[in-house]
Amino acid sequence: MTVRLRLAIQKKGRLAEESFAALKNCGLRFSVRGDGLLARVNNMPIDLLLVRDDDIAGFVSEGVSDLGIVGENVLLEEQYVQGSKLDAQIDRRLGFSRCRLCLAAPENGNVQTLQDLNGTRIATSYPGVLGNFLTENQIDAIPVTMKGAVELAPRIDIAASICDLVSSGATLEANGLKAFQTILESEAVLIKSARPLGRDKQAIYDRLVRRLDAVIRSKDSKYVMLNAPRSKIEDITRLLPGSDAPTIIPLPGDDDLVAIQAVCTETVFWETLEALKDNGARSILVVPIEKMMS
Template sequence: MSDTRLKLAVQKSGRLAEGGLKLLERAGLRFAYGRDALHRRAENMPVDLMLVRDDDIPSFVAGGACDYGIVGENVLHEMQARSSRYREVETALKLGFARCTLKLAAPKGGDIRCAADLAGKSVATSYPGLTRAWLTERGIEAEIVEMRGSVEVAPRMKIADAICDLVSSGATLEANGLEAFETVLESEAVLIRRRNGRNGEVEATAKLLIQRAEGVIASAQTKYILLNAPTDRLAEIKSILPGSDAPTVAQIAGRDDVVAVHAVCREQVFWETLERLKSAGARAILVLPIEKMMA
């Protein structure tokens, strides 16, 4: 790999791998698939991928083996909480996928109902650095029990009084008789880099890649709405359109009482939004995805 090519560490399998590769492909990168399962080379941009374990990505970036990396915030913050080696690693861009939440939870109906109740208790977790730092910031002294997996069974097996674990739907907590009572970290996939130490050519590539990624993220969160609106209710309809600064309003041939409205909406468009638009007199409402977007 050339020193002038941007070296990017990505998880070799899992949600972060799928989401990261999809993001890069939507940003226009085309990768050659060779015999080396740990390396992929972009054909149309000076970018090389290193496919590694997710918890190794901060080490690759901190040590300079890779210029950038895609990793979960939970992994990055855990490594930073454990060692000063990772303090120079920073987030360049939040990527908007692989969202999860690190939460404190305890048995339902028990005597632990808030963070203060953890004083003098034990907490099982796969994130001891983050958990200890969070508790210390609040002046709570508790024993940390580090576990590699199956954290949710710790209270039932009398290993710990409470847990600190990643939660998505909450179904696993419910199945084990646990209830979340505090959020430690809201996490998503992020693009990380060292604060210093990259050369100019690599940074030029990174700047272009980040610009494209921002366009991909923006387009994923944005919808294009087309509708017909009665002129006497146009102001009301414009106020309902979510996240739209200045929709385009055009005359309809042969009609003085109706106009066509085109709007780029930067917020989610729910069924309730469409129902409100219809109640306000809007007709022929179309909601379309946006493939690419650049400010």
């Protein structure tokens, strides 16, 4: 019987969509159908478990799933609630589904700073993370747990403020709220337990994470190609953001001109291109990288 690795993923929502996209960028072929709880990868021995996000860490801890993709905020909440009983740790950060866990309050209300929280109630879906933050900052406030519609709490007098996830801030603005403190910067993470996977599953895991790492590295990387005077090589390579040793190629028929090619792992801004041009670069081409494996 073929050994298959199990990977738990949120069934619906932004994290689900971005997780599916990342896996498909890794070359995995699968389809998700309706309310199905299992998706079989056709070209690699991997099964996707499609579950609620707050079940993923527990499934990994209990051995129901070998790996999981979950928001760091959800993992931390489970770690605070379950403590040492939870055997699920971050294996690697995945760089998508970024958001912030923030404290927010009515824009013109009585709560505008951390000190204003003393003696008040704070509505949240993350009582563990919030409680730890309040303790660390010596704030005497009461977390009120809500499973949804947290942003309504101040309006219906359940709490004076909220602690909730913020992506664009549009939901806060629509409810007359303003964020005044970020508690956590969160993103999607790959999690696993401390238990050994076994030889066969370890081999599948190694293939998967090698591809994931390649996708993560290539996401914000650009391939820069340009021609430049030989005398300006040092100045120009210093301007290329996050690049290792660039490739320098002599151009036939012109001893004073070279082609420079480099993988830049940081953002290449218009200002970067202008600075390159000011230093003698020409025919500058910046292209995205689809896959990159070291």
